[in-house]
Amino acid sequence: MSSDLGRRHLLQAGAALGGGLVGWSARDLTHDRGAEPADAAPAPAYGGEREPFHGRHQSGIVTPPQAHALVLGLDLRSGVDRAGLARMMRLLSDDVARLSQGRPALADTLGELAVLPARLTATFGFGPRVVAELVPPRHRFDFAELPDFATDRLRPQWGQTDLVVQLCADDPVTLAHTRRVLLRDARVFARVRWTQEGFRRARGAEPAGTTMRNLMGQVDGTVNLSERDRDHDRLLWSDLPGLGGGTFLVLRRIAMDLVDWESLSRSTREHTIGRRLSDGAPLTGGAEHDAPDPHAVDDRGLPVLDRAAHVLRAQPQKPDERFLRRPYNYTRDEADPALAPDGVEAGLLFVAFAADPVAQFVPVQQRLAEQDRLNEWVTTIGSGVWAVPGGCSPEDGDYVGRELLGTPAL
Amino acid sequence: MSSDLGRRHLLQAGAALGGGLVGWSARDLTHDRGAEPADAAPAPAYGGEREPFHGRHQSGIVTPPQAHALVLGLDLRSGVDRAGLARMMRLLSDDVARLSQGRPALADTLGELAVLPARLTATFGFGPRVVAELVPPRHRFDFAELPDFATDRLRPQWGQTDLVVQLCADDPVTLAHTRRVLLRDARVFARVRWTQEGFRRARGAEPAGTTMRNLMGQVDGTVNLSERDRDHDRLLWSDLPGLGGGTFLVLRRIAMDLVDWESLSRSTREHTIGRRLSDGAPLTGGAEHDAPDPHAVDDRGLPVLDRAAHVLRAQPQKPDERFLRRPYNYTRDEADPALAPDGVEAGLLFVAFAADPVAQFVPVQQRLAEQDRLNEWVTTIGSGVWAVPGGCSPEDGDYVGRELLGTPAL
Numbered sequence: 001m002s003s004d005l006g007r008r009h010l011l012q013a014g015a016a017l018g019g020g021l022v023g024w025s026a027r028d029l030t031h032d033r034g035a036e037p038a039d040a041a042p043a044p045a046y047g048g049e050r051e052p053f054h055g056r057h058q059s060g061i062v063t064p065p066q067a068h069a070l071v072l073g074l075d076l077r078s079g080v081d082r083a084g085l086a087r088m089m090r091l092l093s094d095d096v097a098r099l100s101q102g103r104p105a106l107a108d109t110l111g112e113l114a115v116l117p118a119r120l121t122a123t124f125g126f127g128p129r130v131v132a133e134l135v136p137p138r139h140r141f142d143f144a145e146l147p148d149f150a151t152d153r154l155r156p157q158w159g160q161t162d163l164v165v166q167l168c169a170d171d172p173v174t175l176a177h178t179r180r181v182l183l184r185d186a187r188v189f190a191r192v193r194w195t196q197e198g199f200r201r202a203r204g205a206e207p208a209g210t211t212m213r214n215l216m217g218q219v220d221g222t223v224n225l226s227e228r229d230r231d232h233d234r235l236l237w238s239d240l241p242g243l244g245g246g247t248f249l250v251l252r253r254i255a256m257d258l259v260d261w262e263s264l265s266r267s268t269r270e271h272t273i274g275r276r277l278s279d280g281a282p283l284t285g286g287a288e289h290d291a292p293d294p295h296a297v298d299d300r301g302l303p304v305l306d307r308a309a310h311v312l313r314a315q316p317q318k319p320d321e322r323f324l325r326r327p328y329n330y331t332r333d334e335a336d337p338a339l340a341p342d343g344v345e346a347g348l349l350f351v352a353f354a355a356d357p358v359a360q361f362v363p364v365q366q367r368l369a370e371q372d373r374l375n376e377w378v379t380t381i382g383s384g385v386w387a388v389p390g391g392c393s394p395e396d397g398d399y400v401g402r403e404l405l406g407t408p409a410l
Numbered sequence: 411m412s413s414d415l416g417r418r419h420l421l422q423a424g425a426a427l428g429g430g431l432v433g434w435s436a437r438d439l440t441h442d443r444g445a446e447p448a449d450a451a452p453a454p455a456y457g458g459e460r461e462p463f464h465g466r467h468q469s470g471i472v473t474p475p476q477a478h479a480l481v482l483g484l485d486l487r488s489g490v491d492r493a494g495l496a497r498m499m500r501l502l503s504d505d506v507a508r509l510s511q512g513r514p515a516l517a518d519t520l521g522e523l524a525v526l527p528a529r530l531t532a533t534f535g536f537g538p539r540v541v542a543e544l545v546p547p548r549h550r551f552d553f554a555e556l557p558d559f560a561t562d563r564l565r566p567q568w569g570q571t572d573l574v575v576q577l578c579a580d581d582p583v584t585l586a587h588t589r590r591v592l593l594r595d596a597r598v599f600a601r602v603r604w605t606q607e608g609f610r611r612a613r614g615a616e617p618a619g620t621t622m623r624n625l626m627g628q629v630d631g632t633v634n635l636s637e638r639d640r641d642h643d644r645l646l647w648s649d650l651p652g653l654g655g656g657t658f659l660v661l662r663r664i665a666m667d668l669v670d671w672e673s674l675s676r677s678t679r680e681h682t683i684g685r686r687l688s689d690g691a692p693l694t695g696g697a698e699h700d701a702p703d704p705h706a707v708d709d710r711g712l713p714v715l716d717r718a719a720h721v722l723r724a725q726p727q728k729p730d731e732r733f734l735r736r737p738y739n740y741t742r743d744e745a746d747p748a749l750a751p752d753g754v755e756a757g758l759l760f761v762a763f764a765a766d767p768v769a770q771f772v773p774v775q776q777r778l779a780e781q782d783r784l785n786e787w788v789t790t791i792g793s794g795v796w797a798v799p800g801g802c803s804p805e806d807g808d809y810v811g812r813e814l815l816g817t818p819a820l
Contacts, residue, residue: 045617176756192753213523215583217523263519346586
């Protein structure tokens with residue numbers, strides 16, 4: 001783990017220093033005499049920065065979150081067997097190995113769009129049906145879809161799929177091009193069921209390390225599994241046979257009733273969450289990263305935190321009820337007034353990674369479904385879980401999922 | 411003009427230096443001890459940068475293009491008269507005056523999302539029906555919708571609307587919040603017919619001044635009306651009564667057949683456009699900003715440029731056939747295979763500003779519709795034109811459109 005990390009940081013530093021325009025001449029692709037007034041403050045361009053694709057783990061998990069995400073849910077076409085899935089994973093792995101390093105994919109005729117990876121990552125996952133039907137018995141494991149939680153209002157259009165591909169980058173043009181390349185190569189094997197687009201603050205808009213805010217205006221993601229946590233590796237990486245270096249991805253599409261939410265008083269919103277709006281600190285005092293005190297009382301002896309406040313209900317009750325959150329905001333035109341009274345569905349793509357979602361994620365979500373003041377304003381309308389294989393090596397013919405599928409180098 | 415520009419640059423510099431977190435404590439809103447590894451290279455955050463809202467011209471026209479755009483097409487509700495439109499414009503102008511400077515709008519309860527304007531601009535325009543029915547006779551002018559061009563395949567869902575609001579910013583969270591605020595205040599007056607989302611390279615991903623590439627991989631926007639051009643003001647700003655400091659906005663939604671386009675040889679694509687893919691230089695030589703030579707011949711005496719090459723057909727035939735282009739890329743999930751064989755509609759939001767679109771834009775588009783090798787791979791599916799009033803002053807009660815509508819301060 002630590003050597004992986006060391007290498008990652010080294011490569012990042014190298015990309016930042018070296019420019020990262022690999023295989024294409026920087027002179028061909030940049031211009032300093034554009035037609036537009038050059039009144040922006042000059043800053044080093046970060047488009048060339050690269051995240052490593054190869055390694056023990058897939059990229060896009062512990063990668064510091066990029067500004068943009070495109071999450072694709074795909075279903076395998078009928079008749080695609082284990083060998084077919086392996087061929088598809090070989091193609092897609094090769095595509096991302098190149099694109100993430102600023103090189104065009106094979107037969108990528110729009111290669112000019114490939115020169116700025118902007119920290120592009122791709123994270124591939126297999127759904128329960130794939131594990132049950134295409135993973136060989138020696139690697140098969142008990143893998144059910146997530147249970148229905150009482151507060152869920154799931155819409156099939158955002159449901160469980162055979163495959164998930166989480167694409168992230170700091171640049172939306174890079175993501176658009178990457179999606180095209182991947183869908184072209186996946187087309188004969190799979191069809192897209194849904195696409196979920198997410199965004200955070202743009203790269204560089206605010207200081208690095210700032211916890212993101214969701215579209216409710218709240219600081220979101222304060223309590224998170226950190227690489228500095230001694231349980232990090234155990235809680236994140238699976239040790240199931242065939243899944244070494246892998247994990248599980250949980251995606252929940254959480255729609256927000258912003259029209260109602262923004263009509264509430266500031267105090268009501270703060271007590272619903274249990275945190276200050278201004279800086280995300282618990283209402284019981286301290287700063288953002290301090291723990292809330294469920295026993296704190298005010299001057300009159302009354303509890304500061306409502307027992308149903310989101311911050312308390314979401315708190316782990318056992319040390320293992322923790323996971324790595326990597327959420328994105330989303331908006332989408334939506335004609336259904338039940339979902340979007342003002343025509344815009346807005347919410348959170350809750351993305352979480354855990355070695356064992358049943359032990360780590362499900363109890364937390366059960367508790368929130370039982371009672372959480374926030375439930376009045378948020379509704380989960382999509383849900384899925386996927387096994388995320390470990391990463392692949394740069395050796396010729398390796399690809400994501402090869403160990404789990406037990407298939408040969410291709 | 412020049413003093414406007416001077417002030418703009420001064421304000422930008424001030425924002426960059428001063429931080430731009432107006433009315434909110436920067437300490438409350440930033441954190442340097444986030445849970446995420448701080449391995450990004452430290453760079454000054456630009457989220458606080460502000461574009462001026464008040465002035466002779468609206469913002470978002472000569473503003474160097476931001477990374478993200480949300481263009482909203484709205485129709486007035488039945489019964490909304492001139493006074494109603496004025497009230498709406500008063501509310502929306504006030505909202506943007508605040509939000510663009512990093513301050514929450516009035517009754518903006520999610521003000522934490524308003525602190526990073528990231529060069530937010532809003533550009534408002536009135537469609538032909540509004541000019542014909544709500545503008546007083548002394549300011550009314552002959553203003554027809556754009557003609558149908560032979561190659562257009564217009565879809566009503568992307569058609570002409572009563573109003574257009576072009577929102578631009580370098581940050582997608584800022585845009586999402588701004589849209590919410592504006593739609594909330596517009597709701598009783600107008601309904602949204604369509605929303606068109608656009609993107610360019612992220613702020614800072616490539617050097618400032620780089621001409622953007624569209625999703626076909628081509629450099630797009632090389633030939634453009636520049637502030638350094640002596641005809642700039644005459645070709646951009648209208649002198650119609652009531653429209654002083656204003657202009658016209660043309661929006662064309664141009665879908666691209668990327669599946670077919672990317673199957674072409676590099677040479678075919680270059681000859682279709684008439685420019686090199688690598689750097690956008692004309693095939694007749696030189697660099698990006700050099701003019702193509704329609705008479706150049708190759709070693710065998712054959713013309714280098716096809717007479718139907720896009721670069722030649724798009725060239726102005728008269729000095730006034732020029733306008734300010736400010737395009738954005740777009741992608742959108744689309745189920746209709748005629749439009750998107752791979753499920754993703756991709757293309758260009760062609761946004762152009764001109765003092766007289768009939769004299770400046772229509773002849774160019776007519777010529778392209780008659781003959782342009784590119785027509786085989788691009789189809790305009792949406793079209794509209796709007797009169798863009800001049801800017802408003804910071805005086806109490808002023809708003810965009812007041813002069814044109816002849817309505818009082820409110």
